[in-house]
Each structure stands twice: as structure tokens, then as C-alpha cells.
Amino acid sequence: MSSEISIRADALGKSFPIYDKPHHRLMQMIAPGPKDRWHRTFRALNNVSFEVRRGETVGIVGRNGSGKSTLLQLICGTLTPSTGSVQAHGRIAALLELGAGFNPDFTGRENVYLNGSLLGLTRQELDARFDDIVAFADIGEFIEQPVKSYSSGMYIRLAFAVAINVTPDILVIDEALSVGDEAFQRKCFARIDAIRNAGATVLFVSHSAGTVIELCDRAILLDRGELLAQGTPKFVISRYHKLVYAPADQFEAVREGIRHEADNADVVPAIGQTASGDGVAQGGAAKEQDDACYEEGLRPQSTMRYTNRGAWIDDPHIETLQGRRVNVLRRGREYVYAYRASFESAAAGARFGMMIKTLTGFELGGAATAPHGTEGLTALPGQAYQVRFRFRASLAPGTYFMNAGITALEADGETFLDRLVDAAVFRVMPDAQRLETGAVDFLAEACVEAAAEAST
Numbered sequence: 001m002s003s004e005i006s007i008r009a010d011a012l013g014k015s016f017p018i019y020d021k022p023h024h025r026l027m028q029m030i031a032p033g034p035k036d037r038w039h040r041t042f043r044a045l046n047n048v049s050f051e052v053r054r055g056e057t058v059g060i061v062g063r064n065g066s067g068k069s070t071l072l073q074l075i076c077g078t079l080t081p082s083t084g085s086v087q088a089h090g091r092i093a094a095l096l097e098l099g100a101g102f103n104p105d106f107t108g109r110e111n112v113y114l115n116g117s118l119l120g121l122t123r124q125e126l127d128a129r130f131d132d133i134v135a136f137a138d139i140g141e142f143i144e145q146p147v148k149s150y151s152s153g154m155y156i157r158l159a160f161a162v163a164i165n166v167t168p169d170i171l172v173i174d175e176a177l178s179v180g181d182e183a184f185q186r187k188c189f190a191r192i193d194a195i196r197n198a199g200a201t202v203l204f205v206s207h208s209a210g211t212v213i214e215l216c217d218r219a220i221l222l223d224r225g226e227l228l229a230q231g232t233p234k235f236v237i238s239r240y241h242k243l244v245y246a247p248a249d250q251f252e253a254v255r256e257g258i259r260h261e262a263d264n265a266d267v268v269p270a271i272g273q274t275a276s277g278d279g280v281a282q283g284g285a286a287k288e289q290d291d292a293c294y295e296e297g298l299r300p301q302s303t304m305r306y307t308n309r310g311a312w313i314d315d316p317h318i319e320t321l322q323g324r325r326v327n328v329l330r331r332g333r334e335y336v337y338a339y340r341a342s343f344e345s346a347a348a349g350a351r352f353g354m355m356i357k358t359l360t361g362f363e364l365g366g367a368a369t370a371p372h373g374t375e376g377l378t379a380l381p382g383q384a385y386q387v388r389f390r391f392r393a394s395l396a397p398g399t400y401f402m403n404a405g406i407t408a409l410e411a412d413g414e415t416f417l418d419r420l421v422d423a424a425v426f427r428v429m430p431d432a433q434r435l436e437t438g439a440v441d442f443l444a445e446a447c448v449e450a451a452a453e454a455s456t
Contacts (some may be wrong), residue, residue: 006089006170006201007052007075013083014045014070014225045072045082046225052218054089057192057202061240062222068205071222072096072174075203078244090169090201093119095159102236104148108139108158111147113161119166129165136187137161157184164191171195173204174252189215202303209237213361221258234361237257238304238421244417246307254307292326292333300401300425310345311379311406311417316424318402321390327426329393331434337391337405337424342384347417349376349409354385355400364440366390366403376408394431394441397430 012398019025028038032058039081045067052058060068074077076094102111112133116126134143137157139150149157171192193217196202206212212219212233220235221229221243229239239258246254264377316339319325329335337354367389370376379385387404405419433445 004054004089005051005153006056007087007203008072009048009050009075009084009086011084012045012048012071012074012081013043013087014067014074014079015082016042016044018042021443044225045074048222048225048229049228050220050230052201052203055196055199055200056218057196057216058204059216059219059236059328060203060205060222061207061209061212061236063244065224066222066409068222069096069174070225072172072203072205075170076172079116088170091120092170093168094165094172094174095156096172096174097161097398102147102155102159105145105146105238107139108143108150111158112143112162116166119168121166126413133158133161133165134164136191138184139398147320153184154332160188163260164188166194168195168200170201170203173202175205209241210363213236213363223255226259229261232360235248235302237361238302241421242304242306245419249307250307250398279329290322292324292330292335293328294325295328295427296313298327300422300428302401302422304421306416306419306421308344309415309417311347311350311408312342312344313404313406313420313423314340314342315405316402316420316422318426327424329426329428331395331397331428331431333390334390334392337389337402337404339387339423340384341387341406341418343379343381343383343417346404347379347408349414350379350417351376351407351414352385353403353404353405353407354389355403356391357397358397358401358439359401361401364395364400379408393426393428396436396439396441397427397428397434398439399425399427400425 002379008079017028018041019028024038028035030138031038048067048071060071062068072094073096074081076087076092076096077088078096103114106114109130111124112130113123115131117123118134118344121129133176137143137154137160138158140152142154143158147158147361150158192202199386202215216233218230220227221236223243228243231237239261243258245253316337317325318327318329319336319338321334321336341352343350351368351370351372352365353368356364358364369387401422403419403421404423406417407414408417413439436442436444
């Protein structure tokens with residue numbers, strides 16, 4: 001990653017006039033007196049400042065209407081700022097909305113040349129890259145049909161194929177990849193990796209926490225047009241989820257709490273770090289153990305609790321099948337993740353869950369006590385339960401985090417009553433005899449035999 005700045009936003013703001021009646025637009029132009037009396041002002045972005053380095057991949061997250069798309073349009077130059085400034089250095093390829101830059105009456109072939117020219121390619125360059133674009137889009141003979149006859153999936157296939165073949169310095173994507181099927185999405189992510197590895201900057205909006213954590217170096221949280229937090233994807237996504245699941249009567253307090261963290265330079269993690277180093281308090285150098293053990297200094301330092309809604313999680317920990325507490329585990333052995341769940345108010349359809357995540361926050365897998373949508377159990381005020389999940393530590397040596405959560409059915413659907421992010425941490429011991437590769441041990445068995453000679 002380069003230290004060169006690719007994108008810089010400085011006190012960036014964007015306002016739009018809101019007219020109560022259509023004729024007020026005309027009155028604003030012709031009527032004497034103050035012009036602002038004919039409209040109200042909506043601030044889509046307010047005083048947003050950040051920098052993105054060349055080669056960095058940054059995810060932008062936030063609730064609907066938080067200003068994400070407006071920010072991308074300002075960066076791409078399709079909107080002009082009302083206040084502040086934004087600078088983007090290099091060729092930008094953008095997928096801001098489905099079919100942006102396409103003429104619906106033109107064929108796919110004609111739109112490749114139209115859209116490519118808008119992105120800065122010459123006719124000769126488009127001729128040279130046309131076959132690659134068509135091959136990536138994989139829409140067959142429809143390339144010769146008007147795009148107004150395309151499905152949404154075909155639309156985005158062709159638009160993305162053009163965007164990634166212009167060799168951009170900055171690739172901007174606004175939730176476009178959610179349209180394609182899984183196979184196409186995987187192909188897109190592979191191409192994004194290649195573009196990023198070539199030194200380009202990637203900036204994209206996504207509501208998929210897993211995608212942001214897996215793909216991004218850094219993330220930005222927007223809400224009501226303000227930048228609430230920025231830092232590592234794990235740090236920002238946890239705050240985003242806390243905001244999304246906050247009860248309506250406590251939303252403002254949660255929002256101010258996140259803003260306070262962002263104002264505290266000691267809390268916001270720097271690029272390439274988590275909230276506290278790797279989010280773990282270490283109790284000395286890791287040593288290979290003969291068996292699972294408990295290391296006193298190995299504790300999560302990045303624990304975050306959602307806003308409580310009538311239930312409480314206590315004492316999340318890992319223990320052996322015999323009940324001994326441990327946090328340094330032997331690969332391949334079974335353990336129990338346990339916590340106490342207490343109910344302060346009645347809850348219908350209560351379910352309990354757990355999740356194991358990597359150091360960066362990527363979710364490896366978890367479990368729940370009942371399938372989604374089922375009745376679960378009914379809890380009364382004052383009741384408490386001991387929740388236990390038995391699992392096998394089929395993981396590569398390294399450090400992992402665990403979540404704990406309680407959900408229940410309410411009038412507007414299932415919601416969290418309590419949730420702890422990074423509730424517990426454990427380490428899987430090194431194993432000199434390990435043959436498996438990657439993060440998860442799938443219990444694969446290898447067999448190599450001499451092949452029979454081919455008959456002549």
C-alpha cells in the first residue's frame with residue numbers, strides 16, 4: 001500500500017432543496033425576496049473529512065439514507081459539493097447505480113463503447129478490450145440486443161465488465177454486486193482483488209458485514225450525513241451493528257456514544273490495527289502446551305455490548321468437557337462455550353447463539369439453540385439459564401474471538417435482547433504435526449498411491 005493519497009475529503013458537505021409543492025420551484029426563480037423561503041434544506045452530508053491512500057480498499061457502511069451514495073457521487077464528480085472539497089487522483093471507474101451510463105435503446109455492444117468512452121477509453125482501446133469485456137459479462141448473444149430487454153443481472157454483468165476493464169486507478173462500487181448470482185459475485189471479487197493488487201484504490205458501499213471485513217483494509221461509518229467512526233473493518237462493523245440494533249428510545253444515546261469514541265484518538269484504531277493492538281490482552285509469549293490450559297492474561301480488549309433490551313449475558317467462557325476453564329486449546333479436541341442468560345422482562349421465542357470469528361472479525365461459523373423462525377422458549381422475568389455450546393476446535397493455530405447473543409420475537413420481528421461482540425477469546429496451540437492448510441480443519445484425509453501404468 002502506498003503512502004500517496006488517492007482520495008481526500010475535507011469538511012465535505014452536500015445539501016439539497018426540498019420543495020413542499022411543485023410550483024415553489026418556479027416561485028423561487030421568479031418571485032422577489034429571499035429565495036430560501038420557498039424550500040427547506042436537507043443536508044445529505046455534513047462536514048465529512050477523511051483520506052484514502054493509493055492501493056487501499058475502504059468500505060462505507062451505514063443505514064439507508066445515511067449519505068453513502070451521495071458521498072460516492074461527490075467523489076466521482078457526478079455531484080458538486082455544497083461545502084468543503086473532495087479530490088480524487090487518477091482514472092475513476094464507477095458503478096453507482098444499475099445501468100448508470102447506459103442508453104436503454106442501445107445494444108449491449110453499443111453501450112460498451114458508449115460507457116467505455118465515458119470512462120476515458122479510446123475507440124482503439126475499446127476494440128482491443130471488447131472480447132475480454134464480453135467474455136467477463138457472459139451474456140451470450142444478448143450483447144447484440146437493446147439493454148432495455150436485459151434482466152437486472154445481465155445489466156450489472158455488462159456494467160461491471162466495462163468498469164473493471166478500463167484499468168482504473170480508483171474503482172467505486174455502490175452495492176452493485178448484490179444483484180449478480182453467487183458465481184458472478186465470486187468472479188467479481190476475484191477481479192477486485194487483482195485490481196487492488198495492481199495498486200488501485202477500491203471504494204465501495206455494502207450492507208454485508210462479512211464482505212467488508214474480508215475485503216477491506218479500512219471502513220467508514222456514516223449516519224445522517226455525518227462520519228461517526230472510521231478504522232479497521234472489525235471496529236467499524238461492530239459499531240454499525242450496535243447502531244442498527246439500538247432500540248428507538250436509546251438510539252440517540254448509542255449514536256452519541258459512537259461519536260464520543262470517534263472523538264477519542266486513543267479509542268479509534270489506526271489503519272492496520274484493531275481497537276487494542278490485535279484486540280487481545282496478552283499475558284506473555286505464547287508457549288506450546290501439553291494440553292488445554294487457561295492463560296490469565298489472554299482476555300478480549302475489544303468487547304462491545306449491544307443496547308440491553310430486557311436480557312443480560314454474564315460470564316462467557318470456554319471450558320473442557322469436564323468443566324475446567326481454558327482459553328488455550330488443543331486443535332481437534334472438543335470444548336464447551338458457556339454463558340449465563342438472565343431475563344429482566346418476559347420474552348417470547350427466545351433463542352441463544354454463538355459465533356466464532358477470526359482476528360479480523362470474519363465469521364467462521366456459529367450455532368443457535370433453535371432454528372430461525374421457530375418458537376424458541378418463553379422466558380419470564382427473573383428467570384436465568386445456563387447456555388452451553390459444545391464445539392470442536394477444528395482450526396488452524398492462532399487467535400479467535402467468540403460472540404454471544406440472545407434474541408426474541410417482538411411485534412416487528414426477531415431482535416437482539418442482548419449481544420456481546422468479542423465476548424471471549426481463545427488461542428489454538430501450534431501443532432508441529434499439522435498437515436491441514438487454511439483456517440478451518442475439514443478433517444480431510446490424504447492418500448497417495450502409485451498410479452497404474454496406462455495400457456498401450
